[in-house]
Each structure stands twice: as structure tokens, then as C-alpha cells.
Amino acid sequence: MPNPLITNVNVSTGEVEVREMTDAEVAQREKDYEASLASVAPEVEA
């Protein structure tokens, strides 16, 4: 099964790149999500 597509829009130039996500990019988004599931204690000013 192919990886999902990724769209990169350069706002300054208007150039648009559409390509398949790399395995590393797919792994990164899953890693980001897993990391975000973990609760992070808010910082409290001393």
C-alpha cells in the first residue's frame, strides 16, 4: 500500500509540490501523535 501524499506549498513563490510521503515522514507523524498522547505538566512560574 503506498504512503499518503504530501503537498508542499511555497507561499512566497506559488510553487506546489505533491509527492508520496517518505517512510520517515510517515513514521514521524505517528511518533508525533504518540508523543502528544502523553500528558505534559504545565510549567508554573516560581
Add this chain to the structure above:
Amino acid sequence: MATTTNFGWTTPDDTDAVINGAAAIRTALNGVDTSLVDLKGGTTGQVLAKASNTDLDFTWAAPGSYTQIASSSMVGVGQVNFNSIPGDYRNLVLVIRDWYTSAAVTLAMTINGVSTSTYCGKTDTITGTTFGTDNYVSTAFIRVHGSTITADRNSQTIIEIDDYATAGNIKRIKGTTVATTAVPDFAMSDWTAFNRANTAAITSITLQVSTGTIVGGTAVLYGVR
């Protein structure tokens, strides 16, 4: 032929014959006329704004007007990136229309590609007649909606990022998502979020899902003067 210092308008040389003065005056004023053509026009209440980075390239616009600076289909993609966002505007507004996802996961937004920092958010939700509040701290992303959307529910999300081009302060990011739902009739989430550890000017915005794809939707980025 002599020219003016700043605009390069052609003027007669000191040694030119006076008999050619009429033509010289006409040439000089035609240069001014051409250079300042963008200043002509406009209507009551409009303000002058730069149309591009080119010298003397102006346009008349309503105060606080929106300029579409990028647009992208989200159909079938796992991630959409708006990169190299110019700092030419006061605020940014991102409008996402008719988005939904293949899996029941959050539509996530990341700023400046920073997914190792800390995003904080408070989301108020209404689902039918049920009210809720979700406070979260996320290392990787802002939640664009308080619930998931896995079918075309005529959703609309509007995200406002004020003072995005200034470095050195935390950026308040405010969004609202509305959608119909299967049961009950509708869902809405209204949220405010920020990245507490990143004070850089915002130059990129990423929308993505953690698994599967964004099945439908269009994202349009506006610059606000």
C-alpha cells in the same frame, strides 16, 4: 541625460538648449506620471497598500482587507504544508472547508515544523446540546477540532493568527470549527492555543493526520492587512 537621485526621472542637463525646455519638462513629468500611476484611483475609506515588493507598486484596498496568498486541496493527502509564508501582513487567517479524515483521528496543526515543543490549548465544544471543555498540553500539535470528522459534514474551520510575523513573543492562535454530525445534528469547537516554547515569526503551517489521509477539504490561507 541627468536623472533624479531617488526615482531616476529624466531631467535636462544644465547645458541643454533652452529651446528644448518644453520637451524636457514634458519628459520629466511623464516620468513622474508613470511612476505614480498606482496612486491614482481608490475610493473613500480605502488605504494604500503594497501590491508587491517592487518599488512604487501599490494598490488601493479596504482597511483590514483579506488577500488570498495560498490555497491547497487536501483531498487524499496525509499532510499539507504552507511554507515560506511572507511576513508582509499583519495577521494570517486560515480557512479550511469541507475537511474530513479517513480515520477517526484529530486534524492536527503544527507551526514552523516544530513537533518537539509544547502546544497548549483550551477547547470549548458543543455537540448537539452537550457542552464540554478540553484543556490539553501537546508536544506536537494543536487540535483543529474537539472531535473527529470522518464523513463530509460540511465542516468549516477558521483559524486566526495575529501578529504572526513578529519574533520574540508567543503567538495566540484562535480557531473555530463547525460541522454537522450524524447524531446529534451539529458539533462546534471554539479554541485558543499557543506554542509556549516557540517565539519565532511564523513562516510555515502544517496540517496533518497521524494515520490515514485527509479525504476531503480545501485549505485557503489569507494575509490580513
